[in-house]
Amino acid sequence: MKQKLNWAWRLIGTAIAFSTFGIGGLILPLIVVPTLYLLPGGPGAREMRAKAALHYAFRGFVEIMRGLGLLTYNVEQRELLNRPGQLILANHPSLIDVVFLIAFIKRADCVVKSSLLRNPFMIGPISVANYIANDSSEQVIELARQSLDRGNSLIVFPEGTRTTPGQPITMRRGAANIALRCNCPITPVVITCEPSTLTKDLKWYQIPERRFHVALKLQPQLPVAPYLEEQAPSLAARQLTRFLEQYFSQELCQA
Numbered sequence: 001m002k003q004k005l006n007w008a009w010r011l012i013g014t015a016i017a018f019s020t021f022g023i024g025g026l027i028l029p030l031i032v033v034p035t036l037y038l039l040p041g042g043p044g045a046r047e048m049r050a051k052a053a054l055h056y057a058f059r060g061f062v063e064i065m066r067g068l069g070l071l072t073y074n075v076e077q078r079e080l081l082n083r084p085g086q087l088i089l090a091n092h093p094s095l096i097d098v099v100f101l102i103a104f105i106k107r108a109d110c111v112v113k114s115s116l117l118r119n120p121f122m123i124g125p126i127s128v129a130n131y132i133a134n135d136s137s138e139q140v141i142e143l144a145r146q147s148l149d150r151g152n153s154l155i156v157f158p159e160g161t162r163t164t165p166g167q168p169i170t171m172r173r174g175a176a177n178i179a180l181r182c183n184c185p186i187t188p189v190v191i192t193c194e195p196s197t198l199t200k201d202l203k204w205y206q207i208p209e210r211r212f213h214v215a216l217k218l219q220p221q222l223p224v225a226p227y228l229e230e231q232a233p234s235l236a237a238r239q240l241t242r243f244l245e246q247y248f249s250q251e252l253c254q255a
Contacts, residue, residue, distance in 0.1 A: 029124035
């Protein structure tokens with residue numbers, strides 16, 4: 001009986017959390033945008049304030065979910081996540097991976113699906129924080145270079161979508177192209193979510209039997225210089241992508 005009551009409460013809590021996120025996505029731009037233009041400073045200052053606002057909002061959302069008893073979490077070496085100008089590549093097991101990363105990175109930038117710009121709950125936060133839509137590969141690389149040069153930490157999910165549980169990791173070459181074309185070392189973050197939830201094949205109300213635990217593990221930086229030596233860019237991107245697939249697969253097996 002106790003287990004059933006706990007499950008029912010977590011289902012209600014999940015509905016509360018999703019409703020809070022949706023309402024926040026609609027309201028936050030109405031509060032943040034006017035404030036950004038009322039305070040002194042140019043476009044750079046406004047961008048930093050917007051990213052900080054999203055950072056604190058997402059951190060608050062994570063704590064709401066924890067307070068409702070939906071999850072627990074652990075973030076290793078969280079202070080190093082805030083080093084400026086990092087290219088952060090992460091695996092993508094659940095819907096809230098990006099929420100967790102932004103919650104612990106104050107100057108986070110993201111490459112997001114352009115389809116999210118048609119989502120009424122997401123277009124506000126994406127526009128306010130000036131995140132990068134993946135419309136054009138060349139434009140993404142140039143905007144990524146500019147963002148890293150400004151000291152932002154750029155978050156990219158090389159898989160492009162959430163991992164299907166039980167299936168091998170398959171990555172696209174976009175993340176490798178960004179790393180190589182920007183000549184930027186990679187900061188890997190390995191994310192685990194146990195038990196599995198909020199995957200691509202699950203609806204929000206299909207919750208696990210117990211609260212889930214999210215762990216973020218920051219790994220040592222990976223240099224990209226060896227892939228730039230005497231190789232065609234397309235071959236280098238292909239080899240780096242293959243390496244990243246093997247790297248993340250191995251780290252997840254050891255997690």
